[in-house]
Amino acid sequence: MTAGQVDLGAVGLDGGAHLLLRRALAPLRPGDRLAVLGTHPALRVHLPAWCRAEGHRVEWPDSRGAVIIRGAGRDGRWLGATRAGAGTQGAVVDRPPARWGLAPRGALVEEGGPEPHFDLDDRRLVWSEVAPRLYAHAAARQWDPATAVPWDEPFSLPDDVEAAVVQVMTYLVENEQAALIVPARFLGRIHPHFREVVQLLAVQVADEARHMEIFNRRALLRGGPLGTSSAGGRASLFTLVEESDFALASFLLSVLGEGSFVDLLEFLHHYAPDPVTRRVAWLAGQDERRHVLFGVAHLSEQAAVDPGLRARLRAAVERRHDALRDTAGLNDDVFDALVVMAAGSWTPEAIEAGYRAVQELERAMDDGRRRRLERLGFPADEAAELSALHTRNFM
Ligand SMILES: [Fe+2]
Numbered sequence: 399m400t401a402g403q404v405d406l407g408a409v410g411l412d413g414g415a416h417l418l419l420r421r422a423l424a425p426l427r428p429g430d431r432l433a434v435l436g437t438h439p440a441l442r443v444h445l446p447a448w449c450r451a452e453g454h455r456v457e458w459p460d461s462r463g464a465v466i467i468r469g470a471g472r473d474g475r476w477l478g479a480t481r482a483g484a485g486t487q488g489a490v491v492d493r494p495p496a497r498w499g500l501a502p503r504g505a506l507v508e509e510g511g512p513e514p515h516f517d518l519d520d521r522r523l524v525w526s527e528v529a530p531r532l533y534a535h536a537a538a539r540q541w542d543p544a545t546a547v548p549w550d551e552p553f554s555l556p557d558d559v560e561a562a563v564v565q566v567m568t569y570l571v572e573n574e575q576a577a578l579i580v581p582a583r584f585l586g587r588i589h590p591h592f593r594e595v596v597q598l599l600a601v602q603v604a605d606e607a608r609h610m611e612i613f614n615r616r617a618l619l620r621g622g623p624l625g626t627s628s629a630g631g632r633a634s635l636f637t638l639v640e641e642s643d644f645a646l647a648s649f650l651l652s653v654l655g656e657g658s659f660v661d662l663l664e665f666l667h668h669y670a671p672d673p674v675t676r677r678v679a680w681l682a683g684q685d686e687r688r689h690v691l692f693g694v695a696h697l698s699e700q701a702a703v704d705p706g707l708r709a710r711l712r713a714a715v716e717r718r719h720d721a722l723r724d725t726a727g728l729n730d731d732v733f734d735a736l737v738v739m740a741a742g743s744w745t746p747e748a749i750e751a752g753y754r755a756v757q758e759l760e761r762a763m764d765d766g767r768r769r770r771l772e773r774l775g776f777p778a779d780e781a782a783e784l785s786a787l788h789t790r791n792f793m
């Protein structure tokens with residue numbers, strides 16, 4: 399008794415016939431018989447080999463065709479398989495095992511295969527509930543550096559104002575380079591199970607790549623050359639790049655550094671002497687807000703379940719402050735360039751007003767840092783103390 403029949407026509411097993419066979423075998427139970435008709439000249443050679451590989455038997459009762467006796471077949475491969483996270487979407491688990499590796503969250507994972515070591519594999523250390531939403535927002539807000547900035551809009555600036563803009567842009571490119579490297583280094587260490595966090599950081603890296611491009615392009619818009627890069631500024635940024643703990647790095651970079659940068663970019667947007675500078679500051683500022691949001695969100699979620707976190711964050715700020723104690727912090731040329739930009743002219747009154755505006759900026763940065771530190775659960779006095787220890791380089 400055969401339980402079914404399939405006609406392969408002239409299609410061979412080297413041309414897709416396995417799909418027709420599998421489809422016909424799928425509803426059958428082990429032991430059921432499937433009659434197979436077909437005219438492909440190699441069917442008698444290929445069919446037994448295919449059946450062996452799939453765990454079925456095959457007989458040739460007469461010249462018209464074959465009969466497959468269904469085995470347990472490929473089902474056996476999936477006996478020990480587990481879902482990488484329950485439910486249709488694949489729920490995020492606390493500790494995805496190494497053997498899930500690159501399997502998509504929610505997939506049925508066959509046993510065996512490599513067990514890659516992703517050391518950031520603890521939900522509490524990596525995940526944030528806002529990550530999927532922030533990723534969608536980030537993807538929707540991507541802009542094209544070629545068209546988002548009015549590169550050709552005519553303007554002319556006095557030479558020393560142009561030089562101030564170029565100096566600030568030079569400083570920004572330097573800081574963006576650090577801001578790109580830091581998340582890029584963690585990307586490959588995060589278990590792919592936390593997909594949206596990986597996606598969000600990948601877009602963040604792409605954001606920084608575009609920030610580097612637009613600031614560099616503005617610096618060279620009137621022929622350059624670029625301004626100065628100070629040893630103190632680079633020392634400050636290098637302490638960020640060196641931090642290998644994900645929580646501490648995103649605290650120092652995103653909560654404190656990029657947080658301060660949001661205020662700096664707002665200042666540059668406000669005092670920009672030309673439309674290109676105004677626009678590049680605005681574009682980068684929009685992205686930076688998102689980078690700060692993720693840092694604050696995932697660390698405040700982590701602080702809620704890990705009471706020791708705040709002490710570690712505090713120690714990281716103090717350590718960095720001590721490491722930078724003997725360095726100058728912010729490049730003097732950058733400070734002066736900010737004053738000139740805010741002054742707008744060289745009358746003593748204008749310079750005094752520009753100087754006050756930069757002091758006001760530093761106060762706004764301090765306010766912002768203290769606000770974000772309080773969101774992480776630091777009491778107001780401790781938040782003020784830690785904000786004061788933050789690098790004078792802003793980032
Ligand atoms: Fe940036």
Ligand SMILES: [Fe+2]
Binds near residue numbers: 606685686689
């Ligand atoms: Fe950023």
